[in-house]
Amino acid sequence: MTAQEIYDVLKTTFGDAIVELKLDILQPWIRIEPDKTRDICLFLRDESVMQFDYLSCLSGVDYNNGTFGIVYHLASMVHKHKIVLKTFCTKDHSHVHSVSDVWGTANWHEREVFDLFGIIIDGHPDLRRILLPDDWEGNPLRKDYKVQEFYHGMKVPY
Amino acid sequence: MLQPPTLPTNYTVKPGDLKTSTGRTIRTEEMIINMGPQHPSTHGVLRLEIVVDGEIIVDCIPHIGYLHRCFEKHCEQMTNYQQVIPYADRMDYCSAMTNEWAFALAAERMLKIEVPERVEYIRVIMAELQRIASHLIAVGTYGIDSGAFTPFLYTFIDREKILDLFEMTCGARLLYNYIWIGGLSHDLPVNFIEQAMDFIRYFRPRIKMLNDLLTYNEIFVKRTANVGVLPKDVAIHYAVSGPQLRGSGVNWDLRRDDPYSIYHKLDWQPQIGKGEVGTVGDCWDRHIVRMREMEQSLNIIEQALAGLPEGNVKAAIPKRIRPEKDAEIYVRTEASRGELGYYIMSDGTASPFRVKARGPAFVNLSVLPEIARGGLIADLVLTAGSIDIVLGEVDR
Numbered sequence: 001m002t003a004q005e006i007y008d009v010l011k012t013t014f015g016d017a018i019v020e021l022k023l024d025i026l027q028p029w030i031r032i033e034p035d036k037t038r039d040i041c042l043f044l045r046d047e048s049v050m051q052f053d054y055l056s057c058l059s060g061v062d063y064n065n066g067t068f069g070i071v072y073h074l075a076s077m078v079h080k081h082k083i084v085l086k087t088f089c090t091k092d093h094s095h096v097h098s099v100s101d102v103w104g105t106a107n108w109h110e111r112e113v114f115d116l117f118g119i120i121i122d123g124h125p126d127l128r129r130i131l132l133p134d135d136w137e138g139n140p141l142r143k144d145y146k147v148q149e150f151y152h153g154m155k156v157p158y
Numbered sequence: 159m160l161q162p163p164t165l166p167t168n169y170t171v172k173p174g175d176l177k178t179s180t181g182r183t184i185r186t187e188e189m190i191i192n193m194g195p196q197h198p199s200t201h202g203v204l205r206l207e208i209v210v211d212g213e214i215i216v217d218c219i220p221h222i223g224y225l226h227r228c229f230e231k232h233c234e235q236m237t238n239y240q241q242v243i244p245y246a247d248r249m250d251y252c253s254a255m256t257n258e259w260a261f262a263l264a265a266e267r268m269l270k271i272e273v274p275e276r277v278e279y280i281r282v283i284m285a286e287l288q289r290i291a292s293h294l295i296a297v298g299t300y301g302i303d304s305g306a307f308t309p310f311l312y313t314f315i316d317r318e319k320i321l322d323l324f325e326m327t328c329g330a331r332l333l334y335n336y337i338w339i340g341g342l343s344h345d346l347p348v349n350f351i352e353q354a355m356d357f358i359r360y361f362r363p364r365i366k367m368l369n370d371l372l373t374y375n376e377i378f379v380k381r382t383a384n385v386g387v388l389p390k391d392v393a394i395h396y397a398v399s400g401p402q403l404r405g406s407g408v409n410w411d412l413r414r415d416d417p418y419s420i421y422h423k424l425d426w427q428p429q430i431g432k433g434e435v436g437t438v439g440d441c442w443d444r445h446i447v448r449m450r451e452m453e454q455s456l457n458i459i460e461q462a463l464a465g466l467p468e469g470n471v472k473a474a475i476p477k478r479i480r481p482e483k484d485a486e487i488y489v490r491t492e493a494s495r496g497e498l499g500y501y502i503m504s505d506g507t508a509s510p511f512r513v514k515a516r517g518p519a520f521v522n523l524s525v526l527p528e529i530a531r532g533g534l535i536a537d538l539v540l541t542a543g544s545i546d547i548v549l550g551e552v553d554r
Contacts, residue, residue, distance in 0.1 A: 025484075025485070025486075026267065026268070026485070026486075026487050027486070027487055027488060053394050053395075054394060054397055055397050056397065056488070056490060056497065056499055056516065057488060057499050057501055057514065057516040059501050059512075059514035059516075061503065061512050062512075071501065073488045073499070073501065075416075077394065077408075077410055077415075080415065080416075084488070103395060103396075103397065104392075104395045104396040104397075104524070104525075104528075105395070105396045105397035105521055105524060107524060108520065108521070108524040116230075129223075130222060130223060131222065131223040131226045131553055131554075132223060132226065133223070140228065140231055141230060141231060
């Protein structure tokens with residue numbers, strides 16, 4: 001299925017939660033509302049014409065203008081099609097619902113997003129830092145990140 | 159949907175069975191044991207927090223991040239996309255060519271550059287040589303994990319010959335900075351083709367020797383068959399890829415199913431695990447998939463060397479790399495450990511805006527709690543080894 005067809009099916013099922021489709025680029029993406037991500041992803045995984053059973057990658061992005069984004073790259077092993085989903089949230093209210101019960105791999109990817117960006121993933125079974133030490137301050141991949149001076153007595157900036 | 163595996167029936171003594179000679183049952187409790195970041199069998203700095211009941215694992219929680227080197231943040235500070243290539247090398251240091259190729263492929267697709275055909279052929283040759291080298295490490299260290307110390311050095315002798323080929327070409331044995339965006343840093347040296355054909359002739363019988371020595375050894379089979387079984391649906395649910403996925407019986411190889419470069423022109427087959435000595439998806443299956451993949455890589459290299467066209471490998475290297483504003487792309491390739499993907503976003507300047515590296519070892523490791531439950535600690539060592547992680551890729 002092409003991105004336009006996937007967008008049309010999603011639009012008829014979910015209506016306003018599907019915000020827009022960006023089409024004339026290398027890899028078209030569909031923007032969805034953050035509070036409906038789990039339902040949309042469950043539909044994409046289970047619906048027979050879609051069957052997006054493989055979550056290739058889940059990344060966080062800091063757009064440097066006060067919004068964060070989460071980008072989902074989905075693929076289907078059955079139908080061999082791919083799609084990109086994006087949700088945006090603001091810096092003050094950075095909450096996204098977890099999809100870790102839709103795809104088990106999202107568990108660690110979402111922990112990484114929480115660790116490096118500070119976006120709270122609601123409904124995640126085990127939300128804690130994964131790559132950085134548990135008592136690290138700050139979220140490094142944010143564009144306005146200032147590294148801390150000392151960590152356990154060691155000087156951090158070199 | 160995801161049921162923990164039932165206890166294997168050959169472990170007849172269960173916790174709670176222990177009685178003194180006067181008939182008093184000993185109270186047993188669970189214990190948390192740390193298989194710490196410094197351990198000879200965890201293949202790097204990986205900490206496993208294991209909850210054990212006797213010696214049977216109830217839960218296993220991996221803690222990673224000891225080798226986190228901020229690759230993604232570094233990329234944003236680079237002044238040029240080509241500068242990212244040495245950093246991409248260092249993520250999976252056992253398989254550097256495939257890391258570089260994936261990033262170069264992503265940048266080339268974003269910039270819409272077509273590389274000369276000679277470059278494609280050389281990249282395939284290098285990537286397949288690298289895949290053999292990486293699988294040799296996996297197989298050798300896996301033998302050590304199960305107590306077989308001999309095959310380790312045998313595989314490293316063979317690996318030295320591959321590293322000699324790489325050193326001849328680009329000067330480095332392990333971290334090459336060879337595959338640049340738009341081409342390669344050096345063309346093949348004069349006697350590369352002869353030496354590579356010599357290596358192929360030398361290595362083919364060595365695979366059979368390694369199989370006789372390790373793979374079909376009765377002790378190895380008993381230790382790896384029916385251990386760490388990863389069912390097909392669990393594997394897809396956890397987005398496992400590479401030999402681990404194919405070992406579970408899933409016929410999925412990105413070189414054929416999401417094709418890139420010239421793989422569609424060459425004659426080779428993805429290798430699938432069939433449960434020949436145990437269950438489909440056990441540790442032995444993952445091991446035999448790696449052994450057979452090495453053989454297939456030899457076929458690919460032979461065909462690529464035979465069909466190598468003439469050309470200039472530096473012709474398409476752009477002088478200035480400046481993608482369009484808001485250009486972004488996710489490219490996935492079949493690295494030695496599975497699906498290596500790069501998601502690159504550009505903001506119109508010469509530095510990348512966001513680079514996300516999807517490391518296969520990171521994703522493959524997340525399935526370890528599911529497959530280690532119910533086994534013994536000795537099985538955990540082999541299960542973790544069969545996933546073939548490289549902590550550089552897990553932590554980036």
